[in-house]
């Protein structure tokens with residue numbers, strides 16, 4: 001059955017333009033169109049729309065959202081504006097709208113918006129998890145790829161990965177992806193994007209369709225082209241698309257890693273055991289975040305390649321560090337590298353190993369459904 005659409009657009013020319021896009025899109029039927037939102041509300045008993053497009057560039061229309069939501073309870077209300085605004089986006093979803101489109105849009109964008117937002121609505125309260133390490137080779141990318149898989153499987157919700165390791169990002173290699181566009185194009189174009197159009201810069205993981213990856217730049221020298229303000233806008237916009245946004249950061253501090261941490265709900269600081277300096281490096285890294293008032297709840301630590309990977313060992317690390325350790329991962333080199341070589345993840349191919357179990361526990365922790373204490377026997 002076709003979608004029945006009501007279009008409300010104040011500008012006469014734009015009204016014509018959007019009408020012809022909707023009429024030309026298969027599966028959609030434009031049943032009514034208005035320049036004034038009040039006129040549509042006056043007519044509601046006559047129509048049974050599935051979709052209402054409401055121009056929110058007109059003063060006062062934002063305030064009408066609750067009235068539309070109650071007058072047309074069966075319809076998905078999508079707001080339309082000439083620009084994207086993260087604050088408005090949060091406000092309209094709270095008021096009862098399902099999504100947000102930037103005009104003018106193409107038939108493809110319209111269809112995608114309806115498919116993405118129509119049923120579940122735009123994500124609200126999405127979590128940004130930033131993964132930071134004082135030194136390179138901490139097992140960060142391996143953990144993020146596996147954790148994304150675990151979160152996507154367990155929660156059934158959309159997970160986005162942003163590879164912000166700008167110069168040497170290798171998330172695409174982990175998932176065997178061949179991106180057409182990368183973080184460079186997404187940040188370059190961000191001023192003209194809305195969540196729907198940003199979505200097309202992410203690549204879907206073939207083995208897990210609710211994981212989408214924004215890959216790193218194709219050449220190290222492109223890293224300079226990613227500016228911090230655009231990166232921040234892009235992360236905020238990605239929050240409308242994914243319930244969990246995982247950000248892979250380059251080792252050490254730079255403006256991008258600081259911006260990502262500032263935006264994050266949780267920043268994970270990671271270090272790989274080996275050489276003996278990892279606790280010292282971790283202490284120094286934690287020092288950078290100490291100024292945050294909510295530092296102890298927002299910054300969490302993870303050690304990888306911990307051997308033996310026991311609760312006892314975790315307590316020893318906590319004592320040396322003087323800070324809670326949120327997760328420890330065992331030494332499983334063969335498993336993680338064999339899995340990554342196939343574009344598959346350890347949590348998928350060997351779910352019963354200690355590595356997979358600890359990653360699954362971390363994802364339950366993130367989902368707030370952790371039933372057992374760390375290391376406690378059920």
Ligand SMILES: Nc1ncnc2c1ncn2[C@@H]1O[C@H](COP(=O)(O)OP(=O)(O)OP(=O)(O)O)[C@@H](O)[C@H]1O
Pocket residue numbers: 133135136137138139140141142143165251304305329330331332333334336337355
């Ligand atoms: N739990 C683990 N046990 C043993 N080896 C691991 C573990 N996790 C990752 N590795 C290995 O350590 C190396 C670095 O891992 P990975 O690329 O995930 O780290 P990274 O912190 O993202 O590194 P980079 O600084 O290059 O971004 C890889 O060879 C990987 O296979």
Ligand SMILES: [Mg+2]
Pocket residue numbers: 140141142165170248
């Ligand atoms: Mg990495």
